[in-house]
Amino acid sequence: MFEIIESLKAPWAWYVAGAVIGLIVPALLIIGNKTFGLSSNLRHICAACFPANIKFFKYNWKNELWNLFFVAGIMIGAFIATHYLSNSNAIIINENLKSTLTNLGITDFQHLMPSELFSFNSLSSIRGFVLMVVGGFLVGFGTRYANGCTSGHAIMGLSNLQWPSLVATICFMLGGFIMTNFILPFILQFN
Amino acid sequence: MSNHTQPMNDIKLDETSACINHSEKKESIFSLVKYAFIGMLFGIVFVKAEIISWFRIQEMFKFQSFHMFGVIGTAVTVGIISVAIIKKYNIKTIQGEKIIIVPKPFTKGQIYGSLLFGLGWAMTGACPGPIFAQIGSGLMSGFVILASALLGTWTYGFFQEKLPH
Numbered sequence: 416m417f418e419i420i421e422s423l424k425a426p427w428a429w430y431v432a433g434a435v436i437g438l439i440v441p442a443l444l445i446i447g448n449k450t451f452g453l454s455s456n457l458r459h460i461c462a463a464c465f466p467a468n469i470k471f472f473k474y475n476w477k478n479e480l481w482n483l484f485f486v487a488g489i490m491i492g493a494f495i496a497t498h499y500l501s502n503s504n505a506i507i508i509n510e511n512l513k514s515t516l517t518n519l520g521i522t523d524f525q526h527l528m529p530s531e532l533f534s535f536n537s538l539s540s541i542r543g544f545v546l547m548v549v550g551g552f553l554v555g556f557g558t559r560y561a562n563g564c565t566s567g568h569a570i571m572g573l574s575n576l577q578w579p580s581l582v583a584t585i586c587f588m589l590g591g592f593i594m595t596n597f598i599l600p601f602i603l604q605f606n
Numbered sequence: 607m608s609n610h611t612q613p614m615n616d617i618k619l620d621e622t623s624a625c626i627n628h629s630e631k632k633e634s635i636f637s638l639v640k641y642a643f644i645g646m647l648f649g650i651v652f653v654k655a656e657i658i659s660w661f662r663i664q665e666m667f668k669f670q671s672f673h674m675f676g677v678i679g680t681a682v683t684v685g686i687i688s689v690a691i692i693k694k695y696n697i698k699t700i701q702g703e704k705i706i707i708v709p710k711p712f713t714k715g716q717i718y719g720s721l722l723f724g725l726g727w728a729m730t731g732a733c734p735g736p737i738f739a740q741i742g743s744g745l746m747s748g749f750v751i752l753a754s755a756l757l758g759t760w761t762y763g764f765f766q767e768k769l770p771h
Contacts, residue, residue, distance in 0.1 A: 437685045440689065441689070450707055461756060489735060489742060512668065551751035552755065566733070
């Protein structure tokens with residue numbers, strides 16, 4: 416029993432995580448005919464809280480309550496995993512990435528996010544503000560423009576062999592590749 | 607790739623991204639708790655497989671680690687097999703309804719939007735699911751990213767009819 420708990424506390428392997436995520440697709444279909452997709456929740460929250468008489472937000476978001484329950488579950492699960500299923504070991508990071516980031520003054524490798532970039536304090540630095548606020552804006556704007564995110568297109572859409580989702584997934588990856596390799600090294604210099 | 611014909615052309619864009627695929631049956635608040643349970647499992651995986659880590663996303667886009675490719679690749683494989691089984695054996699929902707997956711129609715917005723999304727994904731290290739997991743995990747930056755993402759979605763809604771699709 417002790418060993419099971421200890422192995423649950425170590426970081427989970429990609430095939431375990433991938434299998435669980437993949438099984439969410441049939442689980443949602445079977446328990447309620449729901450297609451997996453998380454970004455619509457951003458729209459539902461806008462529709463519920465700030466509809467502002469915009470046509471795009473005029474629909475009955477209450478029909479989509481199941482998805483808001485789903486994200487509430489994500490928050491609870493993340494809380495449980497962080498507080499009851501984690502060990503104190505630092506996250507293992509590729510050495511090349513470590514040295515690149517160290518050169519840019521990012522040295523907090525203890526947690527899932529480097530505190531030099533992602534914290535309330537770093538909001539006052541140019542790079543912290545750009546990463547969190549501009550980055551977050553692009554996520555919210557892009558996902559709605561694309562009509563789906565990594566879950567709705569890359570997982571659900573590809574599971575159903577929809578070619579538009581393949582186009583979207585390739586573009587997600589291309590955008591991420593361009594940002595990480597060509598734009599981020601520039602942004603990260605502005606401490 | 608799609609084995610569906612696309613009967614969607616006459617459906618306006620704002621009707622395609624939400625509210626088209628839910629069960630006919632109304633569910634009580636109590637019944638909705640089952641979605642929270644599945645979400646909870648997902649949230650645990652997000653944290654335990656470090657999918658919400660900015661470092662993991664950086665490693666992926668720098669091709670320095672196989673981890674995220676493995677996660678996404680396995681998830682898609684399991685998803686494809688599951689959906690194929692559901693279709694082949696005509697598996698019904700637990701309420702006895704036929705399972706319907708309405709395909710998303712292609713628009714050029716998927717190219718523009720997906721590229722913008724990819725930029726934001728690499729900056730924040732978070733797509734919409736992990737944003738909520740970051741908050742649950744106690745990362746305060748998650749609130750900032752969520753607020754910005756909501757503003758982005760709202761801005762899209764505001765300009766939707768003027769944007770090329």
